[in-house]
Amino acid sequence: xxxxxxxxxxxxxxxxxxxxxxxxxxxxxxxxxxxxxxxxxxxxxxxxxxxxxxxxxxxxxxxxxxxxxxxxxxxxxxxxxxxxxxxxxxxxxxxxxxxxxxxxxxxxxxxxxxxxxxxxxxxxxxxxxxxxxxxxxxxxxxxxxxxxxxxxxxxxxxxxxxxxxxxxxxxxxxxxxxxxxxxxxxxxxxxxxxxxxxxxxxxxxxxxxxxxxxxxxxxxxxxxxxxxxxxxxxxxxxxxxxxxxxxxxxxxxxxxxxxxxxxxxxxxxxxxxxxxxxxxxxxxxxxxxxxxxxxxxxxxx
Amino acid sequence: xxxxxxxxxxxxxxxxxxxxxxxxxxxxxxxxxxxxxxxxxxxxxxxxxxxxxxxxxxxxxxxxxxxxxxxxxxxxxxxxxxxxxxxxxxxxxxxxxxxxxxxxxxxxxxxxxxxxxxxxxxxxxxxxxxxxxxxxxxxxxxxxxxxxxxxxxxxxxxxxxxxxxxxxxxxxxxxxxxxxxxxxxxxxxxxxxxxxxxxxxxxxxxxxxxxxxxxxxxxxxxxxxxxxxxxxxxxxxxxxxxxxxxxxxxxxxxxxxxxxxxxxxxxxxxxxxxxxxxxxxxxxxxxxxxxxxxxxxxxxxxxxxxxxxxxxxxxxxx
Numbered sequence: 053x054x055x056x057x058x059x060x061x062x063x064x065x066x067x068x069x070x071x072x073x074x075x076x077x078x079x080x081x082x083x084x085x086x087x088x089x090x091x092x093x094x095x096x097x098x099x100x101x102x103x104x105x106x107x108x109x110x111x112x113x114x115x116x117x118x119x120x121x122x123x124x125x126x127x128x129x130x131x132x133x134x135x136x137x138x139x140x141x142x143x144x145x146x147x148x149x150x151x152x153x154x155x156x157x158x159x160x161x162x163x164x165x166x167x168x169x170x171x172x173x174x175x176x177x178x179x180x181x182x183x184x185x186x187x188x189x190x191x192x193x194x195x196x197x198x199x200x201x202x203x204x205x206x207x208x209x210x211x212x213x214x215x216x217x218x219x220x221x222x223x224x225x226x227x228x229x230x231x232x233x234x235x236x237x238x239x240x241x242x243x244x245x246x247x248x249x250x251x252x253x254x255x256x257x258x259x260x261x262x263x264x265x266x267x268x269x270x271x272x273x274x275x276x277x278x279x280x281x282x283x284x285x286x287x288x289x290x291x292x293x294x295x296x297x298x299x300x301x302x303x304x305x306x307x308x309x310x311x312x313x314x315x316x317x318x319x320x321x322x323x324x325x326x327x328x329x330x331x332x333x334x335x336x337x338x339x340x341x342x343x344x345x346x347x348x349x350x351x352x353x
Numbered sequence: 354x355x356x357x358x359x360x361x362x363x364x365x366x367x368x369x370x371x372x373x374x375x376x377x378x379x380x381x382x383x384x385x386x387x388x389x390x391x392x393x394x395x396x397x398x399x400x401x402x403x404x405x406x407x408x409x410x411x412x413x414x415x416x417x418x419x420x421x422x423x424x425x426x427x428x429x430x431x432x433x434x435x436x437x438x439x440x441x442x443x444x445x446x447x448x449x450x451x452x453x454x455x456x457x458x459x460x461x462x463x464x465x466x467x468x469x470x471x472x473x474x475x476x477x478x479x480x481x482x483x484x485x486x487x488x489x490x491x492x493x494x495x496x497x498x499x500x501x502x503x504x505x506x507x508x509x510x511x512x513x514x515x516x517x518x519x520x521x522x523x524x525x526x527x528x529x530x531x532x533x534x535x536x537x538x539x540x541x542x543x544x545x546x547x548x549x550x551x552x553x554x555x556x557x558x559x560x561x562x563x564x565x566x567x568x569x570x571x572x573x574x575x576x577x578x579x580x581x582x583x584x585x586x587x588x589x590x591x592x593x594x595x596x597x598x599x600x601x602x603x604x605x606x607x608x609x610x611x612x613x614x615x616x617x618x619x620x621x622x623x624x625x626x627x628x629x630x631x632x633x634x635x636x637x638x639x640x641x642x643x644x645x646x647x648x649x650x651x652x653x654x655x656x657x658x659x660x661x662x663x664x665x666x667x668x669x670x671x
Binding site: 246302 | 441507517518605606608610621622
C-alpha cells in the first residue's frame with residue numbers, strides 16, 4: 053500500500069512537471085546536435101522536395117506555412133515561417149524533426165536524413181534573414197586530425213561506469229584525442245551488441261559511459277565489454293576488451309527438467325500417471341468386483 | 354580410465370604386430386601358424402575418417418575409440434545423440450520484422466537448398482496476408498514457432514519428434530513412422546510430409562543421417578523447420594536469417610537477451626526490440642508459447658505488390 057502511494061505521488065509529480073514546466077520551457081537541443089549542418093547545399097530542388105514533404109507530413113498540425121494557422125495545441129506547434137523558427141540554427145531544427153517531443157512525432161524512421169534536410173531547406177525560404185550553412189565535408193568536421201590512437205579504459209564497478217581515455221599522435225607529439233566517436237559493445241553469441249549511442253571524446257580525450265544495470269551476464273554475472281572506435285576507416289581498428297561482473301547472474305533452468313506433457317517418457321507429469329493408472333486400476337477393480345459377485349451368486353445355491 | 358584404454362590399445366597393437374610377423378613368415382615360406390592370416394587382414398582394415406579441419410585420414414579400425422559413450426540402449430548415432438541433447442544454456446528466439454519483408458523469398462530458397470527440399474515443400478514460407486477486407490496487406494514469413502508448449506511432440510507415439518533443452522523442436526526421421534499425428538496437431542502448419550520419393554533418394558545421396566539438418570530426407574517421414582540447429586552449433590545464424598537481403602530477421606539467445614540481424618549483423622537487446630515495437634506471437638490464445646515473434650508491419654519500407662494485391666482481392670470475393 054505504502055509503495056502504491058509513493059508511486060502515485062511520483063506519477064503525479066511527473067505529470068505536473070511535464071504539463072507545467074516541461075512544455076512551457078524551451079525545447080533544449082544538445083550542443084552537439086546544434087552544430088550539425090546539411091551535407092548537401094540547399095537548392096531549388098531540395099526546396100521543392102521539402103514543400104511536398106511539408107504538405108504530406110507537417111501541414112496537418114503546423115498549418116499552411118506563412119498563414120500563421122497552427123492547430124491550437126499545448127505546446128503550440130507554431131508556424132514554421134515565424135520568428136520562433138527563424139531564430140533556430142539548422143542543427144536544432146533537424147534534431148527536433150528527428151526526435152520529436154510529445155505531440156510532435158519523431159520522423160527518425162519515416163523520413164530519411166535527406167528528406168529532413170529538404171524540409172529544412174523549404175522552411176528556410178520563409179526566413180528572409182537566413183544565411184545558409186553547409187559543411188564542406190561533413191564527416192571531417194571537428195574530428196581528431198592525428199593518428200595512432202591509444203585507448204585506455206578504467207572501470208567503476210559500483211556505478212557501472214567506464215571511462216575511455218584516448219590519446220593520439222598529432223604533429224609528432226602525443227596529445228589527447230578529442231572528438232573521436234567511441235562505441236561500447238557487449239559480446240553476444242552471434243555478435244557484439246551495441247550499448248547506447250557512440251559517445252564523442254571531449255577536449256581531454258575522455259568519454260564516459262554509463263551502463264544499464266539490468267544487462268544479462270553469464271552464470272556468475274560476467275560480461276565481456278568491448279570499446280571500439282566507430283570511424284574504423286579513419287583511425288584503424290582500436291579495441292579494448294574487459295570482462296566485468298556487473299551482469300545479472302543467469303540461473304539456468306533446463307526446460308527438460310520439468311515434467312510436462314510435451315516432454316518424452318522420462319518426464320511424464322504426475323497427474324497423468326495418477327489419472328491413467330487410476331482409470332486402469334478402477335476398471336480392473338470393477339471387473340474383479342463383478343467376478344466376486346458372480347462367485348457369490350454361484351455359492352448361494 | 355584413459356590409461357587402461359591406452360594400455361589395452363598398446364597390447365592389442367603388440368598382438369597385431371606379432372600377427373604381422375607371423376604373416377610375413379607365412380609369405381616367406383615358413384609355414385607357421387597359417388591360421389593367423391585372417392587376423393592379419395583385419396589389422397590392415399583401415400577406415401577413412403574426416404578430421405574437423407577437413408582432411409581425410411586413414412585410421413586402423415582396431416584403434417578407433419569413440420570420443421564419448423553413446424547410449425547404446427537407444428541405438429543412437431553420435432549425430433542423433435548430440436542432436437537430441439542440444440546446446441546447454443541457450444534458448445533460441447527469432448524476431449521477424451514484417452515492415453522489412455518485401456517477398457524476396459531468399460530465405461525460402463536457402464532453406465530449401467540446405468534441407469534438400471522440393472520446390473513445393475517449405476520449412477519457411479512467405480505468405481501474403483490481409484487480416485480483413487479493408488486492412489493493409491503484408492508479407493509474412495512463417496517458420497516453425499518452436500513452441501515452449503509444443504502440441505506436436507505431445508502426440509508423437511514413437512518419440513520421433515522432441516523438444517531439446519535449447520528450445521528447438523526436432524524430428525528424427527529414423528524413428529518417424531509417418532503417422533502424421535504431429536501434422537494434425539500443429540496449429541501453424543509448420544510440418545511437411547515426404548509423400549513421394551525425396552530428392553536425396555532420387556540422387557542417391559548417402560551421407561549419414563544428420564538429425565540437425567534432417568538430411569538425407571526420407572520418403573514417408575516428416576520434415577520441418579529446425580532453426581538450422583547445425584549452424585547454431587557453429588556460431589552461425591540460420592540459413593534463412595543470413596540469406597535475407599532486407600533485414601527482416603533477428604535471431605538470438607533469449608538467455609543472453611540479445612538478437613542479431615541477419616542482414617546488417619547488428620545486435621540489439623531482445624527485450625527492448627520486443628517492447629518498443631509492440632511485438633506479438635501467432636495464435637497466442639492456444640497457449641503454445643511460440644519462440645518466433647513478429648513486429649507489426651508499421652512504417653513498412655516496401656509497398657505491397659499490386660499483382661499480389663489483386664490476387665488477394667480475388668480471394669476475398671470467394
